[in-house]
Amino acid sequence: MSMLFPFDYADVIFIRIFLVYAIITSVRLKHFVRLKVSFSPVKDIKGEAFYRTHVIIRHSYKKKKEPKQMADTIKGAVLGYGAAFNMGKAHANMMQNTDGIECVAICDIDPARTEAAKEDFPGVRTYNSVEELNADDGIDLIANVLPHSLHCGPTVASLKAGKHAIVEKPMCVTIAEATEMITTAKENDVMLSVHHNRRWDADFWTLRELVHSGVIGKVFSVEMWGGGYGRPNPDWWRSVKAISGGQFYDWGAHYLDWLLNIIETPMINVTGFYQPNLVWDDITNEDHVQAIVRFAGGEVVADGAAAYIQMSNIAKIGGERWKLLGSHGAITAEDSGFKVLSEVKGQPKEQQVGHHRRPGPTYYQNIVAHLNDGTPLLVTPESARRVIAIMDLAEKSAKTHQAETVPYEFES
Template sequence: MGHGAIEAPVRCAVVGYGAAHVFGRAHGRWIDATPGLEWVAVCDRDQERLEAAREEFPGLETYESVTEMLAHADIDMVSVVTPHFTHAPISIECMEAGKHVVVDKAMCLSVAEADAMIEAGRRNGVMLAVFHARRHDGNFRAIRQAVQSGEIGEVFHIELSAGGFRRPRDWWYSKKALGGGAFYYWGPHAIDWVLDLVGERVVGVNGFYHKLVWHEFDQADQTRAIMRFENGCVADVSFSHVAAVGKPLWRILGTKGGILDTGAGGNQGYQEEITAPPGGSFQMVQTDGEERVETDVPYLESRWLDYYIGVADHLLEGGPVPVTGEDGRRTIAVFEAAERSSQSGQTERVAYEMEAGS
């Protein structure tokens, strides 16, 4: 359901202006670049970060607490750009106050939290959208276009891998209770890409988690989820801090060819730019019988702004939510199934995947 009763501009606040990746700043700039949206407020517990926001964007209202902001700021929507363990409570507080919410990835820590967030949105008649804007990376846009146009036939096998051999950084992402686990850093992008690309229900997940080297941290050193889809496609997604030998980012096999992509330059300019020009290419092989043709396919433009354009279209014109709470919950449910499987040694089902209408 759309929320076309709102009048432009939609007044927006950003919660979280941390220095680590400056994602809050990026969200604010994307909001301000979107017709129909206006960035008016920022909230952060750190006075130094609020001062940084005021210096760069003098017109912003600044608040030290979400409760204070909700009580005093004239806002319609809140973008939550804070550590994962705070996503659910902050989002729910904002929705209970009648505000629309965009919550950064990972949506939350558990399916139970995702359920509570979705219910809060329904109960209060407001939008809950999950910020999976990396669907608009130039390399993924080009890969999706090639797959959807049938360039390599029917896709039956996907490998997606990232990481290296390095000690995790000592910060909240590396604490399982705060970040969710090793998969919750890069994994939300990866699982969302696969779910979007395949477009089928997941019938089972096998997970493999290894804890072998970095014992000072309480999360896995390597995580792997093998997803089997209703149409028979299999996707193998892994993230590692103990991979001394790397792999390409993407390896995709279809009945008429395949795709190999290192991902180099695929999202160059992310966080700093509103959009970005193509930054590289992927290798595509097409087959005709035993003959094969190899082509370097240029990436497309990275269009991260399209996410907030979709948000504005939903709120002002009644268009679809760009990534719904239910979409975000699917990613979290895959993480949970993979971890259960790593413990049980069995294939695990994904919450909600096989229910009617999911």
């Protein structure tokens, strides 16, 4: 019996009534943590009831950490309005065409580009420096569409200024940069996401559903190929390694993001093989890159499964975009869909599966929902860091001639 908190059976009944009231109140208010409660027999309650009462009440009144709520429409801005691909304009248009967000500002170091932005979006505020953009208190979110080497620094500055941030793919260039961005977002209680827009491609989504259905059993081998034969434009920043990050960082970032959303088990290690300046000796990007990624096992993934990815500018014979081998079948890419070889009741079966679109919200619709009511992000910064890890470690492996262990994979 506790001498500090003595009570009898009537006290226990009162405590139980109070707890029921507290829990009901917490459910109604929605911002309290709910806790499953169990009671010991009354005869054993004397020395235990107060302790349980204390814990339950304390946790029942511990508020959940809510996302910052946006007042009215989210005020978005675009950092980078280069003419190539018009990605800055594309982001501004996506904001304008999504309920709950609008583009109110555009920033580019080139005054000619901000003048173009004014013509494209009359009434938009324009800036010619990141500092000016971050100082605008009327901006909630900034989408960074600058070249790859400028994804980390300016985004970190925006996060520190209290802005939510979107970064065009790839997230950055190195694992260290990605980690700095993630840490800064958490420290400043703001959102960070990466525009991996190809997660919405119909062929990827169809393939993902096929693999996750288990139609070919446990996947043990994945082959992916992209590129061709041709001299890159030496005057384009995407051909300059110091700015782009290298051959892997353009379309390769899409391929690797697809891979990691199909084979979702942790990566074990990465081995890289690079061919710089084998043919195009005036281009600083590699002519040909390839990586082997090994995975832990899972429900539809064999333990030790390997993915083999190649990106090339010197391949006169190409390969298949997708080829997957599983314990009970295989999948290969065709022009309008996939050829699926599988087994049904022990008998081989071949079928053609056409592409179909991903259901649900668009990228920016998800961003709005996340900022308004805490809907989970479809593209988290941690998932984007995994893409960077493969590219960063593949280059290191090509230099060390050793497989490189992937960090952060087995963290809870």
